[in-house]
Amino acid sequence: MGKKTQHCLLLFLCLSGLVHYSAALVFWTSMVEITYVNSSNATVDKYCECGVYGRNSPLEQASGIATLPRGDPKGCGSDPVYNPNSSHLTWIALVKRGNCTFSEKINAAYRQGAAAVVVYNVDGSGNSTSHMAHSDATEIPAIMIGNSQGMEVVNLVKNGTVVELTITVGSPHGPWMDTYWLYFLSIAFFIVTAASISYFVFISASRLYSLNMHRRTERKLKSEATKAIRRLQVRKLKTGDEETKSDSDMCAVCLESYKAGELVTVLTCEHIFHKACIEPWLLERRTCPMCKCDILKALGVEEETKESLSAESPLEVTVITVTGGEPMYEVPLTDPASPDPERLQHRYDNRAFEGDSAAGRR
Incomplete structure (x- = not known):
């Protein structure tokens, strides 16, 4: 029931x-x-x-x-x-x-x-x-x-x-003409009113708590998406590259053809997009626009995020190697601004993303 x-x-x-x-x-x-x-x-x-x-x-x-x-x-x-x-x-x-x-x-x-x-x-x-x-x-x-x-x-x-x-x-x-009944109705009214207010306060507090938890999770996932973007391969297109030869090859986000000299990001599903187009997309949706591949799950970040949210503890310094042939990217999962000495021993392979982040901070 x-x-x-x-x-x-x-x-x-x-x-x-x-x-x-x-x-x-x-x-x-x-x-x-x-x-x-x-x-x-x-x-x-x-x-x-x-x-x-x-x-x-x-x-x-x-x-x-x-x-x-x-x-x-x-x-x-x-x-x-x-x-x-x-x-x-x-x-x-x-x-x-x-x-x-x-x-x-x-x-x-x-x-x-x-x-x-x-x-x-x-x-x-x-x-x-x-x-x-x-x-x-x-x-x-x-x-x-x-x-x-x-x-x-x-x-x-x-x-x-x-x-x-x-x-x-x-x-x-x-019975409203009876004094004792009037007293009874008044007391019952106040009790029902107090119970109703308490119920709505409880429901509102529960919804507010759920909303805060949802926002916290979203911020955490966005932070992890930022880290996942740093692991993705970034290429600068050159004259003669396959992507620049045909106008039919275009970015699925902006629907513009690729041109030599543009920076493109290669997702884990091998789909290519303009770097400036795909990064804001991934921060909000975290999936490939074409095949809906989850980059967090593909890079193994999603499981680590869930563990960190449930344990309520900071992430440890961990190095992940994306396999599939030879290792391509090795980056720590901790915040880049962390003073951890072990953090300084690692560097990003995705220089282009680091450059954009530094320019944004300036």
């Missing part, structure tokens, strides 16, 4: 876990309808999406007469807590938040026959609500509304007004 496939699989598993966890934190709002007859004998009907179903509440519709707990408005304590009006078949407990758990409030109302429970928030909280948890009370619908809406109904009921409450399921909302 490739790295990209593994990364995609890991990302899919993470996203699957996040989606599953997100679904568990989705909450539902509640539509709340308040209906009563005012002092002018007119029916007042108010409707708003101002409630929130509890985490463990069944998503069901409920309606009934608003009923307050006796004594303590928070609905805590032993039964009986409520005294519902027997003339009404269904009633909904309207209880204030605080003192005991949500589960205790809901169960107390459920045991006395409430159809649902509406919890209004504490004083000073305005119309804010929270996603209440009540894992021990899951039998009847339970919602929370703001303190302002709750106190409005409480005051009506205390004044003897019969208030009918109807709660219906509203719309779902995502």
Whole structure:
């Protein structure tokens, strides 16, 4: 399995876990309808999406007469807590938040026959609500509304007004509304971002290292190509030489015919080119333009270069004799500027190349 496939699989598993966890934190709002007859004998009907179903509440519709707990408005304590009006078949407990758990409030109302429970928030909280948890009370619908809406109904009921409450399921909302989920998303974002940055830094560093190694190898090979060029035979063409007799004999680099007095270089494959044309070519490509013969491999320099790069050590003073009949060239592999005393004992047979190098240095 490739790295990209593994990364995609890991990302899919993470996203699957996040989606599953997100679904568990989705909450539902509640539509709340308040209906009563005012002092002018007119029916007042108010409707708003101002409630929130509890985490463990069944998503069901409920309606009934608003009923307050006796004594303590928070609905805590032993039964009986409520005294519902027997003339009404269904009633909904309207209880204030605080003192005991949500589960205790809901169960107390459920045991006395409430159809649902509406919890209004504490004083000073305005119309804010929270996603209440009540894992021990899951039998009847339970919602929370703001303190302002709750106190409005409480005051009506205390004044003897019969208030009918109807709660219906509203719309779902995502986990981004949950504070803890927001913290989790922030931490996850920073972790993923840090991991991504680290990964790209690692990839960039690896590529930069590879690029530097490639450039180093190229410089080394170019240096070795320079040494290999010094071993090649250089001739000065004369009148009557085979190369000057026919216009069909021409340099494959510049496509010009050979003329008497020109310097030509003979490669190991016996192909001939203008010295000024072939040397820049060999420095960049290190192969014959016609037959692609590798001059480094032909002269045995390529193997020595690989050994020196792997061992990370300087080349030793070595004399190579190009065979194939009588020895033609004997040169050291060390840098010409090296102060090694053994280096001074050898000299180049390729005088023409030495002359060009010296002129370039000047």
